[in-house]
Amino acid sequence: MRQHGRVSSQPVIDPLSVAALDTERHVAASGWDQPARLFALVRTADLLEREPQLRAGMGPADFAEGALTAIEQEGLPQTSSLETLLGRIAWPQEVDGCAFAIERMVVPPEAERDLPTRSDDAVEALASHPDRKDVRLLVAVLRDGSSICLLRQREHDSDDAVATGRDLAPGLVEALRATLTD
Secondary structure (H helix, E strand, O other): OEEOOEEOOOOOOOHHHHHHHHHHHHHHOOOOOOOOEEEEEEEHHHHHHHOHHHHHHOOHHHHOOOOEEEEEOOOOOOOOOHHHHHHOOOOOOOOOEEEEEEEEEEOOHHHHHOOOOOHHHHHHHHHHOOOOEEEEEEEEEEOOOOEEEEEEEHHHHHHOOOEEEOOOOHHHHHHHHHOOOO
16 A cells, blocks of 8 residues: 555564563553463464354454464462472463563662572562662563563553563573473
């Protein structure tokens, strides 16, 4: 389509990015101070083949080629050790990927140098730091190795600004990929 002498085209967004953004908005709708949340990502076409009654509740975007549907995993055990939690998860082959949302406090690197060694004291020191930023991180990965990370800051929550990147949380990306290996 030509407009004003230029070729116009819609931006192409991959299904993983679309699913991650939709999942992050879903999590954001519940506000802040939430526990970690885990989602299975499945190809929508495969899901509808197994569960045709879901078709009525879906919109046009859900039928795009390669579209993914996020299915929240209820009853996620609450633990302070992300490694322990993710180390216990193994997805069946019907699951094409997963997404994990978690809230964190971020401080400048110099603030981390003088943290107390006892974890409860360290958390308290971080929480009271004047330059602390509250963020929500959503990481989504697929079996083929592709990934995306989304970051929302609490202070910019009202403007719906979400930063995206492939390497915002490399450790979490790798931990989630490990849940998908056979």
